[in-house]
């Protein structure tokens with residue numbers, strides 16, 4: 001017959017194999033406790049582990065109701081200073097044993113305690129209670145101690161594994177929920193991980209992108225900077241094999257470029273590549289961070305357009321005013337009254353132009369700041385158009401103004417000064433962009449609850465692909481005439497803002513070489529309704 005010692009040795013071997021392969025902490029603790037109870041032939045078992053707050057709490061029980069386990073654990077706490085106790089067989093005071101037996105509902109006589117230590121630190125203990133049996137000898141205690149040491153190592157591994165898993169889950173969540181696009185590439189630049197934001201930017205679902213080369217997923221065009229995801233790749237950008245190479249000191253590569261998406265829209269992206277190396281300097285993976293800088297680029301572009309347009313537009317009238325004022329001031333020439341009047345008229349006109357430009361700029365900035373107030377009154381649109389046309393008629397001989405209003409066009413509730421600004425802009429554009437002259441037809445109609453006004457010219461027209469952007473700020477169609485005519489590209493932007501502030505719409509119909517018609521519709525609400 002096998003001695004207890006031999007059986008335990010055998011058992012210990014099997015159990016240590018099982019323990020080292022198990023990483024799920026609760027099931028590992030159950031395995032340890034069950035084995036311990038079986039090994040010493042106990043009836044009841046309890047495994048306690050030290051918690052972050054320092055208290056030892058039961059983590060696995062054997063042969064006990066969970067409610068009773070708590071009672072037993074608290075008795076054990078009361079009955080002993082765990083840290084100060086010796087190993088192995090251990091007897092509690094008679095009274096405690098009686099109380100424990102009552103709590104467990106089984107007559108218990110003996111308790112075996114196996115402390116779980118990791119490098120001298122007591123992380124917990126296994127208690128096995130027996131109702132009888134011979135006392136343990138020195139060898140058996142040794143076996144029990146090796147079992148407890150194995151168990152402690154397995155517990156530590158499982159805890160580390162639990163920590164690593166929790167950490168990984170946290171990192172995964174950070175990557176997945178990052179507002180920036182993130183992907184992780186293998187050394188051969190294939191996608192291993194891709195987050196939601198990058199899926200949204202590129203239009204690639206993560207499952208489809210996984211395994212694909214990154215130049216398929218992120219095909220940047222007009223790239224400026226070192227692009228690791230260029231189809232041909234950039235050999236030598238990442239040095240490999242030499243851990244001391246300076247380029248490996250966590251250097252990131254930054255590239256900017258355009259991404260054209262399936263629907264034809266374009267994004268400007270800023271992409272940072274950060275290579276990760278192992279201790280030997282081998283490339284492990286590449287972290288790719290993608291930021292959508294489209295709006296930033298547009299704003300930058302707009303700022304530079306703004307500066308060039310405005311400086312040009314401001315400089316011209318200032319130069320004219322200065323030129324005329326300097327000339328008229330000359331004391332060595334006696335100017336005849338007609339020249340004087342002409343010169344002063346130019347100064348006045350240019351000052352008006354400057355003033356109008358500054359007003360437009362102020363309006364544009366008010367729109368951007370979201371403070372754009374309307375003073376609403378009943379406005380008789382044909383009368384307003386008449387006033388505008390009267391003023392422009394004086395400025396041109398080559399254009400004929402035509403009139404197309406029904407007699408009963410109802411008035412609208414609107415800000416008259418602002419609507420006049422819209423009409424001024426549309427009529428001035430109609431003149432400006434039909435340099436050969438010709439008819440300019442202005443009319444309107446009522447349709448349901450809307451009153452629509454149009455201004456039609458037979459000028460140069462606007463190519464279809466440009467029509468969508470006309471109403472953007474600082475947008476001017478690139479043509480020979482554009483370079484000859486003065487303008488800031490703010491006029492139609494302001495028209496749109498004003499019309500939309502009235503809950504109206506503005507649009508254009510145009511054909512290059514045949515002319516353009518601008519329409520705007522205002523809701524037909526009057527003060528009475």
Ligand code: ADP
Nearest residue numbers: 429430433461476477487488489490491492516
């Ligand atoms: P600006 O006239 O100051 O350049 P706008 O915002 O009024 O700015 O107009 C934007 C652009 O739209 C103009 O530069 C021009 O290219 C085009 N455009 C506007 N009105 C007309 C028109 N009636 N015919 C042809 N092109 C036009």
